[in-house]
Amino acid sequence: MLQENEQAGVRYFTFPDLTAMGVDHVIGTRQGGVSPAPFASLNVSMSVGDAAENVRQNRARLGQIVGVTPEDMVTAWLVHGNDVAPVNGAHRGQRIPYHDALVTNEPEVPLFMTFADCVPIILFDPVHRAVGLIHAGWRGTAAGIVPRTVQVMHQCFQTRPQDLVLAFGPAIGRCHYEVGPEVLQAFQHLVRTPAVFEPADNGKVRLDLVATNQQQAEIVGIQRFLFARLCTACRTDLFYSHRAEQGRTGRFGVLVKLRDA
Numbered sequence: 629m630l631q632e633n634e635q636a637g638v639r640y641f642t643f644p645d646l647t648a649m650g651v652d653h654v655i656g657t658r659q660g661g662v663s664p665a666p667f668a669s670l671n672v673s674m675s676v677g678d679a680a681e682n683v684r685q686n687r688a689r690l691g692q693i694v695g696v697t698p699e700d701m702v703t704a705w706l707v708h709g710n711d712v713a714p715v716n717g718a719h720r721g722q723r724i725p726y727h728d729a730l731v732t733n734e735p736e737v738p739l740f741m742t743f744a745d746c747v748p749i750i751l752f753d754p755v756h757r758a759v760g761l762i763h764a765g766w767r768g769t770a771a772g773i774v775p776r777t778v779q780v781m782h783q784c785f786q787t788r789p790q791d792l793v794l795a796f797g798p799a800i801g802r803c804h805y806e807v808g809p810e811v812l813q814a815f816q817h818l819v820r821t822p823a824v825f826e827p828a829d830n831g832k833v834r835l836d837l838v839a840t841n842q843q844q845a846e847i848v849g850i851q852r853f854l855f856a857r858l859c860t861a862c863r864t865d866l867f868y869s870h871r872a873e874q875g876r877t878g879r880f881g882v883l884v885k886l887r888d889a
Contacts, residue, residue, distance in 0.1 A: 630856045636660070638670065638689050639866070643750075643795050643854050650889070651752050651759060652694040655797050655856070656881040657866045661686040663878060671868070671878025673742045678878060690881050691738070701740040701883065704730055706763050708746075710771035712780040715739070728768050729777045733758040733785045735888040742879035744868040745805075745860050747837050748797030750884055751777060758785040761884045764799075764841055766807065770814040770823070774841050775848045789849030794842075797882055798867050801859030802826060802836035805871070811835060 630641050638660030646653055661670030662685050667678040672686050687698040702715050705725040712729040715722075717737055724730065730739045731751075739761040741748065747769075751760035760777050762768075774794075781787035806828055815823040824839040842853060861872040868877045 629854070630655075630858070634660075635693050636689070638693065640690070640693065641798075641856065645854060646750065646752060646793065646795060649752065649754055649793070650757075650887040651750070651884065652887050653750060653884045654690050654693050654882070655748065656690050656883075658868050658878060658880055659866065661689060666873070666876050667878035670880065672881035673744075673879035676878055687740075687881065690883055694738070694883060694885065696736075696738045696883070696885070701738045702730060702732075703740045704728065704763070706741065708763075708765045708767040710768050710773040710776045712760075712773075712777050714780065714784045728763040728765075729760060729773055729780075731758065731760040731777065731781050731784065732886070735886040738883055738885040740881060740883045742881055743797070743799070743860075744870040744877060744879045745800040747799035747841060748882040749774065749841065750795040750797070750882075751781065752793045752795075753781060753785060753787040753791055754793065755791045756785045756787055757886060758787055759884055759886050761882060764837065766811055766835060766837065767814065769837055769840055769844070770811075772844060774844050778845075778848050778850070789845075790851055792850050793852045793854065794845055794850050795854035796838050796841070796856055798856045798858035798860050798863070798880075799837055800861050800869065800871060802834040802839075803859060804861035804869075805835050805837065806830075806832045807835045808832070 746765040749762035
Protein backbone atom coordinates (compact mmCIF):
# COMPACT_ATOMS: atom_id res chain seq x y z
CA MET A 629 0.00 0.00 0.00
CA LEU A 630 1.25 3.46 -0.92
CA GLN A 631 0.83 6.45 1.39
CA GLU A 632 0.50 10.04 0.19
CA ASN A 633 2.31 12.72 2.19
CA GLU A 634 3.07 16.43 2.10
CA GLN A 635 5.85 18.41 3.77
CA ALA A 636 6.52 22.12 3.26
CA GLY A 637 4.38 22.03 0.12
CA VAL A 638 6.20 19.03 -1.38
CA ARG A 639 3.82 16.24 -2.27
CA TYR A 640 5.35 12.75 -2.15
CA PHE A 641 4.62 9.08 -1.49
CA THR A 642 6.05 6.35 0.72
CA PHE A 643 5.50 2.66 1.38
CA PRO A 644 4.72 2.40 5.13
CA ASP A 645 5.94 -1.22 5.19
CA LEU A 646 9.40 -0.14 4.02
CA THR A 647 9.50 2.77 6.45
CA ALA A 648 8.64 0.44 9.33
CA MET A 649 11.54 -1.85 8.37
CA GLY A 650 14.07 0.98 8.48
CA VAL A 651 14.15 2.03 4.82
CA ASP A 652 13.83 5.80 4.54
CA HIS A 653 12.55 6.74 1.11
CA VAL A 654 10.77 9.43 -0.85
CA ILE A 655 8.87 8.93 -4.09
CA GLY A 656 8.55 12.45 -5.39
CA THR A 657 5.85 13.95 -7.56
CA ARG A 658 5.92 17.04 -9.77
CA GLN A 659 4.34 19.22 -7.06
CA GLY A 660 6.09 21.51 -4.63
CA GLY A 661 9.15 22.74 -6.50
CA VAL A 662 10.53 25.89 -8.10
CA SER A 663 10.87 25.01 -11.80
CA PRO A 664 8.81 26.84 -14.45
CA ALA A 665 6.77 25.20 -17.21
CA PRO A 666 7.20 22.79 -18.92
CA PHE A 667 9.16 21.43 -15.94
CA ALA A 668 6.68 22.69 -13.35
CA SER A 669 7.47 22.35 -10.66
CA LEU A 670 9.50 19.68 -8.81
CA ASN A 671 11.79 18.63 -11.66
CA VAL A 672 14.95 16.90 -10.37
CA SER A 673 16.73 16.13 -13.65
CA MET A 674 19.73 18.07 -14.93
CA SER A 675 19.30 16.69 -18.45
CA VAL A 676 15.95 18.08 -19.60
CA GLY A 677 16.81 21.78 -20.09
CA ASP A 678 15.81 23.14 -16.69
CA ALA A 679 18.13 25.54 -14.88
CA ALA A 680 20.70 23.80 -12.68
CA GLU A 681 19.85 25.94 -9.65
CA ASN A 682 16.17 25.00 -9.93
CA VAL A 683 17.12 21.33 -9.98
CA ARG A 684 19.43 21.71 -6.99
CA GLN A 685 16.70 23.43 -4.98
CA ASN A 686 14.18 20.76 -5.93
CA ARG A 687 16.54 17.95 -4.94
CA ALA A 688 17.16 19.74 -1.65
CA ARG A 689 13.42 19.87 -0.98
CA LEU A 690 13.12 16.12 -1.51
CA GLY A 691 16.23 15.37 0.48
CA GLN A 692 15.20 17.35 3.54
CA ILE A 693 12.25 14.97 4.01
CA VAL A 694 14.72 12.25 5.05
CA GLY A 695 17.48 14.54 6.30
CA VAL A 696 19.92 14.55 3.39
CA THR A 697 21.26 17.16 0.97
CA PRO A 698 21.88 16.94 -2.79
CA GLU A 699 25.58 16.67 -1.97
CA ASP A 700 24.87 13.45 -0.04
CA MET A 701 23.05 11.71 -2.88
CA VAL A 702 24.57 8.95 -5.00
CA THR A 703 23.03 9.27 -8.45
CA ALA A 704 23.44 7.41 -11.73
CA TRP A 705 23.93 8.32 -15.36
CA LEU A 706 21.01 6.30 -16.69
CA VAL A 707 21.50 4.48 -19.99
CA HIS A 708 18.58 2.00 -20.06
CA GLY A 709 20.82 -1.01 -19.50
CA ASN A 710 21.23 -3.64 -16.79
CA ASP A 711 24.51 -2.64 -15.13
CA VAL A 712 24.45 -2.57 -11.33
CA ALA A 713 26.82 -0.47 -9.20
CA PRO A 714 27.54 -1.38 -5.55
CA VAL A 715 28.19 1.89 -3.69
CA ASN A 716 29.16 3.05 -0.21
CA GLY A 717 29.83 6.21 1.75
CA ALA A 718 32.82 7.10 -0.40
CA HIS A 719 30.43 7.60 -3.33
CA ARG A 720 28.31 10.31 -1.69
CA GLY A 721 27.80 13.17 -4.09
CA GLN A 722 28.92 11.15 -7.11
CA ARG A 723 27.10 10.39 -10.33
CA ILE A 724 27.90 6.79 -11.29
CA PRO A 725 28.20 6.59 -15.09
CA TYR A 726 26.35 4.13 -17.28
CA HIS A 727 24.33 2.30 -14.63
CA ASP A 728 20.62 1.78 -14.06
CA ALA A 729 20.78 0.15 -10.63
CA LEU A 730 22.55 1.12 -7.40
CA VAL A 731 22.91 -1.12 -4.33
CA THR A 732 24.39 -0.60 -0.88
CA ASN A 733 24.50 -2.15 2.58
CA GLU A 734 25.75 1.01 4.30
CA PRO A 735 23.27 3.06 6.34
CA GLU A 736 22.77 6.71 5.49
CA VAL A 737 24.00 6.38 1.90
CA PRO A 738 21.16 7.90 -0.16
CA LEU A 739 20.52 6.36 -3.57
CA PHE A 740 18.78 8.73 -5.98
CA MET A 741 17.34 8.37 -9.50
CA THR A 742 14.97 10.27 -11.80
CA PHE A 743 11.91 8.95 -13.64
CA ALA A 744 9.20 9.89 -16.13
CA ASP A 745 7.50 6.59 -17.15
CA CYS A 746 10.23 4.00 -16.49
CA VAL A 747 9.62 1.83 -13.44
CA PRO A 748 11.21 2.81 -10.11
CA ILE A 749 12.00 -0.39 -8.19
CA ILE A 750 13.18 -0.54 -4.58
CA LEU A 751 14.72 -3.79 -3.33
CA PHE A 752 15.26 -4.38 0.38
CA ASP A 753 16.98 -7.29 2.10
CA PRO A 754 15.85 -7.18 5.76
CA VAL A 755 18.14 -10.06 6.76
CA HIS A 756 21.47 -8.68 5.55
CA ARG A 757 20.31 -5.04 5.66
CA ALA A 758 20.93 -4.05 2.06
CA VAL A 759 18.94 -1.91 -0.34
CA GLY A 760 18.80 -1.32 -4.09
CA LEU A 761 17.24 1.22 -6.43
CA ILE A 762 16.50 0.29 -10.06
CA HIS A 763 15.50 2.31 -13.13
CA ALA A 764 13.64 -0.18 -15.36
CA GLY A 765 12.64 0.96 -18.83
CA TRP A 766 11.80 -1.50 -21.56
CA ARG A 767 15.44 -1.98 -22.58
CA GLY A 768 16.61 -2.65 -19.05
CA THR A 769 13.63 -4.93 -18.46
CA ALA A 770 14.39 -6.86 -21.64
CA ALA A 771 17.97 -7.23 -20.42
CA GLY A 772 16.79 -8.59 -17.06
CA ILE A 773 17.81 -5.75 -14.77
CA VAL A 774 15.90 -7.14 -11.77
CA PRO A 775 17.52 -10.62 -11.89
CA ARG A 776 20.90 -8.96 -12.46
CA THR A 777 20.45 -6.70 -9.42
CA VAL A 778 19.48 -9.68 -7.27
CA GLN A 779 22.60 -11.48 -8.49
CA VAL A 780 24.84 -8.54 -7.55
CA MET A 781 23.20 -8.21 -4.13
CA HIS A 782 23.84 -11.90 -3.52
CA GLN A 783 27.47 -11.57 -4.57
CA CYS A 784 28.08 -8.45 -2.48
CA PHE A 785 25.81 -8.89 0.54
CA GLN A 786 24.80 -12.62 0.56
CA THR A 787 21.23 -11.59 -0.21
CA ARG A 788 18.78 -14.45 -0.81
CA PRO A 789 15.90 -13.73 -3.23
CA GLN A 790 13.32 -15.22 -0.88
CA ASP A 791 14.21 -12.63 1.77
CA LEU A 792 13.75 -9.62 -0.50
CA VAL A 793 10.93 -7.10 -0.49
CA LEU A 794 10.40 -5.48 -3.90
CA ALA A 795 8.42 -2.25 -4.26
CA PHE A 796 7.20 -0.89 -7.60
CA GLY A 797 6.84 2.89 -7.77
CA PRO A 798 4.64 4.90 -10.17
CA ALA A 799 5.30 4.10 -13.84
CA ILE A 800 3.58 4.09 -17.18
CA GLY A 801 0.80 1.51 -17.24
CA ARG A 802 -0.01 -0.81 -20.08
CA CYS A 803 -3.08 1.37 -20.68
CA HIS A 804 -0.72 3.94 -22.27
CA TYR A 805 2.26 1.89 -23.37
CA GLU A 806 1.88 0.84 -26.99
CA VAL A 807 5.13 -0.56 -28.36
CA GLY A 808 6.52 -1.37 -31.79
CA PRO A 809 8.32 -4.30 -33.40
CA GLU A 810 11.74 -3.32 -32.03
CA VAL A 811 10.44 -3.86 -28.49
CA LEU A 812 8.89 -7.20 -29.37
CA GLN A 813 12.14 -8.31 -31.00
CA ALA A 814 14.21 -7.20 -28.00
CA PHE A 815 12.18 -9.31 -25.63
CA GLN A 816 12.26 -12.28 -27.98
CA HIS A 817 16.06 -12.17 -28.17
CA LEU A 818 17.11 -10.99 -24.70
CA VAL A 819 14.60 -11.64 -21.97
CA ARG A 820 14.80 -14.74 -19.79
CA THR A 821 11.04 -15.04 -19.37
CA PRO A 822 8.10 -14.03 -21.59
CA ALA A 823 7.09 -10.38 -21.42
CA VAL A 824 3.53 -9.37 -20.57
CA PHE A 825 1.94 -8.02 -23.73
CA GLU A 826 -1.71 -7.48 -24.61
CA PRO A 827 -3.36 -6.55 -27.91
CA ALA A 828 -4.40 -2.93 -28.45
CA ASP A 829 -7.54 -1.93 -30.35
CA ASN A 830 -5.52 -0.57 -33.28
CA GLY A 831 -3.73 -3.84 -33.97
CA LYS A 832 -0.61 -2.86 -32.04
CA VAL A 833 0.40 -4.28 -28.67
CA ARG A 834 0.78 -2.84 -25.19
CA LEU A 835 3.57 -3.76 -22.78
CA ASP A 836 3.01 -4.08 -19.03
CA LEU A 837 6.40 -3.12 -17.59
CA VAL A 838 5.46 -3.68 -13.96
CA ALA A 839 3.98 -7.13 -14.58
CA THR A 840 6.96 -8.13 -16.70
CA ASN A 841 9.43 -7.12 -13.99
CA GLN A 842 7.32 -8.86 -11.36
CA GLN A 843 7.35 -12.02 -13.45
CA GLN A 844 11.14 -11.89 -13.75
CA ALA A 845 11.43 -11.29 -10.00
CA GLU A 846 9.20 -14.26 -9.20
CA ILE A 847 11.27 -16.52 -11.46
CA VAL A 848 14.41 -15.79 -9.41
CA GLY A 849 12.58 -16.39 -6.13
CA ILE A 850 11.25 -13.03 -4.86
CA GLN A 851 7.94 -13.54 -3.09
CA ARG A 852 6.97 -10.25 -1.45
CA PHE A 853 5.83 -7.26 -3.50
CA LEU A 854 4.52 -3.76 -2.85
CA PHE A 855 2.73 -1.80 -5.59
CA ALA A 856 2.11 1.90 -6.19
CA ARG A 857 -0.55 1.16 -8.82
CA LEU A 858 -0.25 4.66 -10.28
CA CYS A 859 0.20 5.26 -14.01
CA THR A 860 2.40 8.25 -14.78
CA ALA A 861 0.69 8.84 -18.13
CA CYS A 862 -2.76 8.79 -16.53
CA ARG A 863 -1.69 11.10 -13.70
CA THR A 864 0.29 13.92 -15.28
CA ASP A 865 -1.17 16.12 -12.55
CA LEU A 866 1.05 14.19 -10.12
CA PHE A 867 3.93 12.83 -12.19
CA TYR A 868 5.98 13.63 -15.26
CA SER A 869 5.35 11.38 -18.26
CA HIS A 870 7.76 11.42 -21.19
CA ARG A 871 5.24 9.70 -23.43
CA ALA A 872 2.08 11.56 -22.45
CA GLU A 873 3.85 14.94 -22.64
CA GLN A 874 5.70 14.21 -25.91
CA GLY A 875 9.12 14.37 -24.31
CA ARG A 876 8.95 18.00 -23.17
CA THR A 877 8.72 17.57 -19.43
CA GLY A 878 10.70 17.04 -16.24
CA ARG A 879 11.55 14.05 -14.06
CA PHE A 880 10.38 13.11 -10.58
CA GLY A 881 12.84 11.71 -8.08
CA VAL A 882 13.09 8.58 -5.96
CA LEU A 883 15.40 8.64 -2.95
CA VAL A 884 16.20 5.57 -0.83
CA LYS A 885 18.52 4.95 2.12
CA LEU A 886 18.96 2.53 4.99
CA ARG A 887 18.24 4.19 8.29
CA ASP A 888 21.09 4.04 10.77
CA ALA A 889 20.08 1.67 13.57
